[in-house]
Amino acid sequence: MSRILIVARSEFLTLVRTKAFIIGILMMPVIVGLSIVFQIFAATHTDTADHTLAVVDRTGALYDDLAAAADEHNAHGVSNGARTGPRFLLTRVDPSGQSPAELEATLSDRVRRHELFAFVEIPARVLASSAGANGKDGDDEQLAYYTETPSYTALSDWIRDAVSAAVTSRRLKAANVDPDLVKTLTRPTRVTTLGLVQRNADGTISEAKKTDALQTFVVPFALVYLLFLSVMASAPQLLTAVIEEKLSRISEVLISSITPFQLMVGKLVGVASVSALLAFVYLAGGVYVLASTGHISAIQPALLGWFAVFLLCAVLMFGSVFVAIGSACSDIKDSQSMMQPIMILLVLPLIAAPVILRAPGSTIAVVASLIPTATPFLMLLRLAMTPPPPLWQTWLSVGLTLGTAFACVWAAGRIFRIGLLMQGKPPNLPELLRWIRQ
C-alpha cells in the first residue's frame, strides 16, 4: 500500500473511531429531527391553557361581538378532541361606579392573584368614525392591554384583531356599508409562482410546474450547510493532530520513514475521506427522506457531483491551511490567534448565503462566488438554485478554487516541512513566507 494511503487510512480510522465523531454523526440527525418535532409540537401543543381576559368595554357595545369571536377562536383550537391551542375566556367588567385608576388597580391585583391572565380597556372613542389628524387612530382610540406576562403576545394580538374586526364592522354599518360586501370586494389576490414553460423536441409544450419552497430554499441552503459541517467536522482536527504529533515528536519519527509532503498529503486524504463519509451519510439520509416524501425532484443528481467537487476543494484548501498552522505552532494556544482569520473565511460564505439566495444573479453574488475561499459554498448555492449560473462562471470558479487549493497544499507542504522541526515561539507572517520560499 502506498505510504500516503497508509497515513490516510490511519488518519481516517483515528478520526472516525473517536466517540465524538460517532456520537456526532449519529446525534446530528437525531438533534435536528428532535428540534423539528419539538418545534412542531411546541407550536401546536405547548400553549393549551385557559387565559382569562377581563374586558372593560367603555363603548358598552363591543363585548358581545368579542365574546362570539372568542367562542369561535376556542372552537378552532381543538383537534381530534384534544386542545391544540389556548382558550381565551372573556369576562365582562362593568366600569361604572369606580374611578379608572381604582378599577385598574383592582384588576391588576386580580391578575397578580392569577384570577385573571390580563385585562383590556376599550376606550369609548374606538367606535368613532373620524380618524385622528394623521389618518390613524388617536391615542384615545387605543386599547390598553395590561398584563404581567408581556412576552405572551397571542392574547394581545387576538384581542387587537377581534376589536378591530368588531369596530370596522360597526363603522361600516354606521356608514351604511354592508361589511360582507366590503369583505368580498377587498379579498386579496393570490400569486402562484411557476417555472418556465418547456418547448419539447416534438413541438409539444410542457406545462410549467409550480415552484417549490423545498427546491428553491431548503435544498440549496441545506447543501451549503452540510458542506460547511463536513469541512468543520474534520479539517480543524488536523491542526490539533499535527500539534500533538509535533509535541510528542511522533512527527519526527514519521518523517524518518516518509517525506513531510507525503505525510501531509496522507493526512489531507484521510480527513477528506472523513468529510466525504460524513457528507455521504447525511446526503443519503436526505435523499431517502426526499424520496420517501415524494420530493426527490427537489434535488438534481448533478448537484451531488458538484457537491463532491466543492467538498474536495474546501477540504484541501482549508485542511492544508490548518496543517500549516499546526506545524508552525508549538501549542494549541498559539494556534488560536492564527485560526481566527481562517474561521472567519469559513463562516463568511454562510453569512452571505441569504443575500445570494435572494439575488443569485446579482453582481455581488457573481463576485462572491468567484472568490476561491467562498466558491465551494456560494457557487454550490447558486448551482442549487434556478436559474443556475452560466457555465463559464461555474468552470472559472472550479478552476480558481482548484488552483488555490493546490497552491495552499504546496505552500502548506513547505511550511510543514520546516515547522515540524521548529520549537518555541510561532513564526510571524514574514517568517512563514520565508519558509515557503526556502
Next chain:
Amino acid sequence: MTAIELRDVTKQFGNQIAVGALSLDVPAGSIYGFIGPNGSGKTTTIRMVMDILAPDRGSIQVFGKPSRSPVRDDIGYLPEERGLYKRMTVRQVLRYYGQLKGRSLADLDRAIASWLDRLQLGAYLDKKVQTLSKGMSQKVQFIATVIAKPRLLILDEPFSGLDPVNADALRDAVLDLRRDGTTVVFSTHDMATAERLCDRLFMIFKGRKVLDGTLDEIQAAHSQNVARVRTAGGVAILDGLPGVARVVDTGNAQDVELSGDPQQFLAALAARTAVYQFELKKPSLHDVFVQIARPTPEDLAVPAGGGR
C-alpha cells in the same frame, strides 16, 4: 563496511553553524556513541543522517548510498522526547510504524508477537497506549523503532526514565541486535552507559568533532598523569614529595596529579612509606566530557546589552 559516512558536512541555521565540516565513519555492526552537550549539534547530525534535514555542504552516505528514501527504510529512530498515539492500541501503533517502513502486515504481526513476548508486553497487544505505564510505553516505542528490522538503529537516550530491570532488558535487546549485525548509533548524556556499551565514541562540541575513537584511545589521549595512591603515611606523607603537582584527598586514598615521571614518583614514595595501592588513573569519559565542555569565562560572560 561503513554504515554511515559523513564527509565535510556543514549545516548552518542563519548565522549559527550547527555542524561544521564534520567527517565521520560509523563502522557497520558497531555500537557508536554520540556524546556532546545540549545544543552541540548531535540532533542536527542525526537529522541529516535520516534525511530530515539536508546539509548545506558535504556528503552523507548510509550503507554506501545517499541517505535518501529508500535507505530510510533501513533506519530505525528513537527520539529522546517520546510519544505514541495514545488512542491507538499497541498492535495498531506497531503495525502503523512498521507499514510506513514498507513491511508487510504478515511479517509485522510475527515480529510484534515476538518482541512483545520478549519484553513481557504480550498481554497488552490490544490495550490502548494511554492505559500503559511510562515504562511500558517506552518499551513499546523501542519496539516500534526496531519492528521493521532496521540495519541502522539511532537511539537517543533509550534508557532514560527506565527502572534498572527494564533498562537491562532494553540493553540486552540492543546488544542482541548488534550481534545480529545491526549498527547502533547511541546518543546519550549517560557517560557510564556509553563507556559500558559503545565500541567507539564520537563527541561533538559547538558543531565540531572533538573526540572520535575507542574508549582506550580517548582515555590515552586525555590522560592527565594522575595516580591514585593508598599508603601507610596517608595524605601527610605526600607533603613536599618531588614530582607532586596537586593532591586531592579522597579519604583513605589520594589522587595525585604528577608533574614528572610516575615511576620516579613511586620510587620516592616507597622510600618514605609502605605503599598499599598505586594506580595510574585513566580519565573517565565523564572527566573527558567535562574537561572539554566545561564553560569558559567567555561562555559565562553576559553579552553586552543581553541578559536580565
